[in-house]
Amino acid sequence: MNKMKWFFAASAAALMLQLPTGAQAFDCPNRFEAAQAAIDKVIGDMKNMEGKMTGEQHALVHALLDDAKQHLAGAKHNHEKPQGVYDHARSVGKAGAALSYAEAADMLHQKYMM
Ligand SMILES: [Cu+2]
Numbered sequence: 001m002n003k004m005k006w007f008f009a010a011s012a013a014a015l016m017l018q019l020p021t022g023a024q025a026f027d028c029p030n031r032f033e034a035a036q037a038a039i040d041k042v043i044g045d046m047k048n049m050e051g052k053m054t055g056e057q058h059a060l061v062h063a064l065l066d067d068a069k070q071h072l073a074g075a076k077h078n079h080e081k082p083q084g085v086y087d088h089a090r091s092v093g094k095a096g097a098a099l100s101y102a103e104a105a106d107m108l109h110q111k112y113m114m
Contacts, residue, residue: 026088028079031095035072038102039065042109049113057112061105068101 042065046058053061075094078087 026079026085026092028075028088028091028095031092031099032072032076032079035068035075035095035098035102038099038106039068039072042102042105045106045109049109053109053112061109061112064101064105064108068098068105071095071098071101 042061046061071094075091075098078091078094082088082091
């Protein structure tokens with residue numbers, strides 16, 4: 001009986017400790033960093049390739065980068081002004097979309113460079 005009481009007390013304490021830090025389950029800033037690094041990589045690569053792509057190809061790579069930046073901005077907004085943990089989850093989702101768009105921009109750029 002005492003063991004049970006101790007178990008419930010410990011569980012309640014653990015739960016209370018977790019409540020205010022619920023957002024820590026989401027590593028939003030790490031994901032922003034990864035997405036930003038992927039965006040910066042493509043921007044850097046593009047600078048060294050001026051004149052090797054047509055204007056249209058250049059615009060299309062930038063269109064994907066713009067999508068990446070838009071998703072990243074949305075991710076940061078959800079993380080910085082959360083209504084609850086749901087918004088941190090949305091932030092993680094949007095940061096992942098930003099990273100994927102940046103990777104797509106990188107692939108398209110590499111393809112145009114072949
Ligand atoms: Cu967050």
